[in-house]
Every structure is written in C-alpha cells, then in structure tokens.
Amino acid sequence: MATYNVNIFAITGRFGDPDTIEWNGSGGSTTALAPELSAGDIVRFKKGGTATSPTVSGFSSNFWTSSSTINLTTSYQSKTVKTGGTPGTIATLTATNGTASITRYFKYAGAPPDTSIDDVDDQIIAQGSTSFLITIANGSSHTIYEVRMPSTGGTGAYTGTVVGSRIGNGTITVTSNVPNSGYDQTYFLSGRRTVANGGSNAPAGIQSFTIVHETAGSTVGDGGTGTYGLRVYDASGEIVLDLSDRVIVFSDHVTGSLTSSQTTKNVTLAKQATCIIDLEPETVLISGGLAQRQNILHTSVSGTTLSISRTSVYPGGDSSQTAQSTTYNFLAIYDPE
Amino acid sequence: MAYGLKVYSANGALQIDSSDGTHIMYQEYASGTTSTANSFSYTGGVLNYGTVPAVIISGFSRGEDLVFIQPTGSTAGVRAYCFINTNGFSIKTNVATTFRYHVFKKVTSLSAPTSDYGLVIKNSAGAHVFNQDVLAGRIKGRITGSGAIFMTGKSLYGLATMKYSRITAAWTPQRGKIHGWVTEWNSDRDQVQFKSVVISGQGYAASTEAELSTATYVDLTSPTTLILEAPDP
Numbered sequence: 001m002a003t004y005n006v007n008i009f010a011i012t013g014r015f016g017d018p019d020t021i022e023w024n025g026s027g028g029s030t031t032a033l034a035p036e037l038s039a040g041d042i043v044r045f046k047k048g049g050t051a052t053s054p055t056v057s058g059f060s061s062n063f064w065t066s067s068s069t070i071n072l073t074t075s076y077q078s079k080t081v082k083t084g085g086t087p088g089t090i091a092t093l094t095a096t097n098g099t100a101s102i103t104r105y106f107k108y109a110g111a112p113p114d115t116s117i118d119d120v121d122d123q124i125i126a127q128g129s130t131s132f133l134i135t136i137a138n139g140s141s142h143t144i145y146e147v148r149m150p151s152t153g154g155t156g157a158y159t160g161t162v163v164g165s166r167i168g169n170g171t172i173t174v175t176s177n178v179p180n181s182g183y184d185q186t187y188f189l190s191g192r193r194t195v196a197n198g199g200s201n202a203p204a205g206i207q208s209f210t211i212v213h214e215t216a217g218s219t220v221g222d223g224g225t226g227t228y229g230l231r232v233y234d235a236s237g238e239i240v241l242d243l244s245d246r247v248i249v250f251s252d253h254v255t256g257s258l259t260s261s262q263t264t265k266n267v268t269l270a271k272q273a274t275c276i277i278d279l280e281p282e283t284v285l286i287s288g289g290l291a292q293r294q295n296i297l298h299t300s301v302s303g304t305t306l307s308i309s310r311t312s313v314y315p316g317g318d319s320s321q322t323a324q325s326t327t328y329n330f331l332a333i334y335d336p337e
Numbered sequence: 338m339a340y341g342l343k344v345y346s347a348n349g350a351l352q353i354d355s356s357d358g359t360h361i362m363y364q365e366y367a368s369g370t371t372s373t374a375n376s377f378s379y380t381g382g383v384l385n386y387g388t389v390p391a392v393i394i395s396g397f398s399r400g401e402d403l404v405f406i407q408p409t410g411s412t413a414g415v416r417a418y419c420f421i422n423t424n425g426f427s428i429k430t431n432v433a434t435t436f437r438y439h440v441f442k443k444v445t446s447l448s449a450p451t452s453d454y455g456l457v458i459k460n461s462a463g464a465h466v467f468n469q470d471v472l473a474g475r476i477k478g479r480i481t482g483s484g485a486i487f488m489t490g491k492s493l494y495g496l497a498t499m500k501y502s503r504i505t506a507a508w509t510p511q512r513g514k515i516h517g518w519v520t521e522w523n524s525d526r527d528q529v530q531f532k533s534v535v536i537s538g539q540g541y542a543a544s545t546e547a548e549l550s551t552a553t554y555v556d557l558t559s560p561t562t563l564i565l566e567a568p569d570p
Contacts, residue, residue, distance in 0.1 A: 289552050
C-alpha cells in the first residue's frame with residue numbers, strides 16, 4: 001500500500017487582497033492527469049500558511065473509506081482508498097479557503113470488469129428442483145462472473161457468499177442455497193477482473209435476480225369430452241348448451257375489509273365456489289420503494305369457505321411502517337365438474 | 338322433486354336443477370368485438386402490455402357479470418388479462434389486436450326468453466332457470482395454476498380476470514419486473530394456456546439491499562380460471 005502526501009498552502013486575504021490557496025503534492029489538475037490509487041492506499045493532507053480553517057471536501061464513499069470533510073491542520077490527516085471500488089472511478093477533491101478553492105483528481109486503479117452482459121431473468125423452478133442455472137451472454141473472458149447470496153451484515157449487495165461462478169460466457173449452475181418449495185430467494189450477480197487481467201479483483205455489481213420455487217402441482221379440470229348431458233339448440237340452430245358442457249353457477253359476491261392486524265380472513269360463501277375474481281385488484285404496486293403488500297390480496301376457496309390473505313399488513317413488509325387495513329371485492333362462481 | 342328437470346354431468350355433478358332456487362346459471366347478455374390494443378411501451382427492453390380501450394356494456398353489473406375473451410386473427414402467443422370495471426371491462430395484452438367477447442349474467446337477471454323453440458325450464462316460482470334463446474356458459478375446462486386446455490377445432494375463450502404474481506426489484510440501473518397471470522392462445526384459438534409471465538418491466542430499481550426486499554412481492558398461490566367454448570359474436 002502506498003502513501004501519498006498533499007500540502008495545502010492557504011493564506012487569508014488582508015487589506016483588500018483575496019484569499020489564496022495552493023495544492024502541492026499528489027493529485028491531477030485534470031481527470032486525464034489523475035494519478036491511480038489502489039485499495040488500501042493512503043492520502044495524507046495538512047496545511048501551511050496563515051489560513052486558520054481551510055478544508056478538503058468531496059470524499060465519496062464509493063472511493064474512500066470515510067466521506068467526511070477534512071478540516072486541515074498543520075498535522076497530517078489521512079484518507080484511505082476503500083476496497084471494492086470501481087476501477088476507473090474519478091475522485092474529485094476540492095480544497096477551500098474562504099473565497100478561494102482548487103480542485104484535484106484521483107483515479108481508482110485497474111481496468112473494470114465487463115458488466116454489460118445480457119439481462120439475467122427471474123425464474124420459476126419446478127417443484128422439487130434442487131438446482132437452477134443462469135446463462136452469461138455477451139460477457140468477456142477477462143471477467144469472473146459470480147452468483148452471490150445477499151450479505152448478512154449490510155456490507156453491500158455484492159459481498160455475500162459466492163454460490164456459483166464462471167469465467168466469461170456460459171452457464172452457471174447453482175446447487176446450494178436453492179429456495180425450498182413455496183419460497184423465493186434473491187441473488188446478486190457480480191463481475192470481477194483479476195489483477196493478472198489488469199483489474200483490481202474487486203467485485204462490481206451487475207444485477208439481482210429472483211428464483212421462485214413452485215408449490216406442488218397445478219391442476220387442470222376435466223370437461224368437454226364426455227357424452228352425458230343435454231344438448232339444446234336455439235332457433236338459428238346454434239348450440240346453446242351441449243352434452244358434457246359444464247355450466248357456470250353464481251356463488252356469491254363478497255365485499256368487506258381486513259383490519260390492520262389481519263393477514264388472513266375466512267368468509268362463508270352463499271354457495272360453494274371454484275373460481276374467485278378480484279373485482280378491485282390493487283393497481284399501485286410500488287409506492288416509495290415499498291411493494292404494496294398490505295393491499296395485494298390472494299384467495300383460495302374450498303366448498304363455501306373463501307380464504308382471503310395477504311403477505312403483510314405493512315407496506316413493503318416493513319414493520320417500521322404503519323400497519324394498514326384493506327378492503328376486498330370478490331365475485332365467486334362455481335362450475336360443477 | 339315432483340316436477341322440473343335435473344341434468345347431471347358424467348361425474349354426477351348437477352348442472353341444471355329446477356328445484357334449487359340458489360342454483361343460478363350464467364347465460365349470455367352481450368357480445369361483440371373490441372377496439373385494437375394500443376399504448377405499448379418498453380422499460381429496459383421489457384414490454385409493458387398495451388391496453389384495449391375500455392369496453393362499456395350498457396346494463397353491466399360488476400359483482401355479478403362475467404366476461405370471456407378471445408383474440409381475433411391468427412397470431413400465436415397472444416396473451417391477455419383483464420380488469421373488471423363498474424360499466425364493463427378493460428384488456429391488457431402483448432399484441433396489438435382486437436378481441437371477441439361474451440358477457441354473461443345470471444339467468445335470473447336476463448329478460449325472459451321470447452321464443453317457443455328449444456327447452457323451457459322454470460322453477461317452482463315460475464322463474465326461468467334456463468333461457469333457451471341465449472348461449473349458456475359452456476365451460477370446457479378449469480385451470481388452477483399453470484396449465485393448458487387443448488380441444489381441437491373448438492373456439493376457446495378465457496375468463497376475464499386479473500392477478501399479479503410477483504413484483505421484483507433489481508439493483509439500479511436495472512429494474513425489477515412485474516409478473517401476472519395471463520391467458521395465452523395458439524393460432525387456431527383451440528388451445529389456451531394459463532400461466533404467470535412478465536407483463537411489465539416497471540418493477541423497482543433499488544439502491545440498497547433493504548429496497549430490494551421492501552420493493553418485492555411474491556405470491557405463490559395458484560389462481561383459477563375457466564375456459565369457455567363459444568361461437569364468434
């Protein structure tokens with residue numbers, strides 16, 4: 001790890017003379033002249049001259065381990081280049097003394113990985129699956145592509161455990177941390193360019209994707225193939241009702257609400273039902289970064305019992321939000337099979 | 338039952354029952370063809386479904402009436418879902434096409450039949466339990482979750498219904514997607530699939546892991562739809 005020094009010489013203006021400031025030491029006067037810094041490198045800052053409170057600002061958390069402004073003193077104060085920064089990122093630092101200021105540039109070292117791959121779609125995997133695969137397309141052979149679990153300590157989306165990887169284009173098969181049937185899992189895809197390939201070896205974010213593991217069996221009802229029943233024609237000879245047709249029977253129309261503490265509610269229908277139509281589905285799906293889970297309802301029906309449920313009473317499932325009630329409006333119908 | 342008529346299916350399920358006042362069948366109230374879907378757009382290369390201009394049905398009753406739809410033409414892979422409005426319905430679809438529709442009401446809400454042709458069935462109160470003048474809801478299949486109905490040569494319609502299945506977030510500058518249950522037809526309209534697909538690219542672009550979680554919704558329940566056979570309007 002290298003250490004670089006910057007001395008800011010600043011003089012407070014007197015008797016009509018303006019404030020002045022000079023940047024001595026490391027730092028480029030243009031982005032093209034910006035010196036490269038690697039993770040762990042240290043840049044130290046101190047002042048000279050008569051100015052009492054010059055500062056250096058512009059420390060981004062994407063580049064430095066600390067983003068606070070430095071109030072310069074005659075002793076060195078240090079800033080450290082963070083690990084996992086994006087190669088090529090420019091740090092723009094400004095030293096200020098009253099009305100005078102000066103800007104210098106640094107560049108995060110290394111060539112970047114190729115993160116401009118084709119979009120990796122979300123998937124639904126069949127019930128019972130123990131693995132899934134994704135395909136890397138339009139990537140580069142100098143980049144290692146990695147599927148990661150979310151980090152557990154809030155240390156960034158692309159620092160979680162790697163559960164699958166490959167170099168360049170092709171498929172990645174993931175066999176660990178696959179969600180159980182009925183559950184979903186979000187994964188993060190990152191790209192990394194090794195030092196041997198001119199990169200920093202730090203993972204750079206590409207995208208996230210979700211894997212949903214199906215619940216057990218969907219069903220398709222019988223109908224329309226038998227020879228029992230009644231065939232009726234209208235006056236034009238058109239079939240109004242045919243052998244083996246199943247008819248539709250009205251069950252019930254139910255409206256009501258779930259209280260702010262209810263995630264499920266059972267309603268007794270006037271007649272048995274097989275199909276539920278949501279007449280007023282939520283149409284504002286995301287608000288302020290919060291999926292409107294409190295208003296998105298799902299149903300199941302068995303006989304005359306309609307079960308209404310929602311995944312959370314909180315917007316986004318975030319318990320720091322206010323729990324909310326919601327309303328429902330369902331039409332229930334029955335097709336005797 | 339001392340009078341009237343009962344009709345059973347091969348499985349023994351009662352289809353028509355003139356002795357049960359709660360056994361109210363659906364029969365056709367209106368039919369027609371919609372305007373062409375428009376207003377398609379893309380977000381991040383993902384199609385946001387277009388909209389068929391709202392169809393207004395005079396006398397429509399939300400909370401009772403049912404709508405079944407089928408795309409016109411022979412484009413394969415037409416997908417659609419519907420919103421039921423207070424005065425009709427709207428269709429969202431992936432193809433710029435028109436749709437045929439049939440609207441059904443409870444037979445007790447229809448005008449009394451006027452013809453003397455066919456089968457007249459009344460209950461003990463004198464109300465019609467079957468209307469010989471108009472199409473009955475001729476159900477050919479029920480699909481719960483993902484599945485398909487294939488009946489060679491039949492003209493199949495899907496129930497107008499709507500259910501979101503997933504809302505996802507992706508790390509910015511990517512966006513998440515919105516998934517919903519759709520009905521999909523083959524070119525001959527005699528095969529219908531019901532499945533969950535991406536219907537919009539307008540999911541959330543998250544900047545933090547917390548947003549990735551809070552902007553996501555996953556519903557693993559399996560909705561049910563009905564498939565109908567009907568003639569062209």
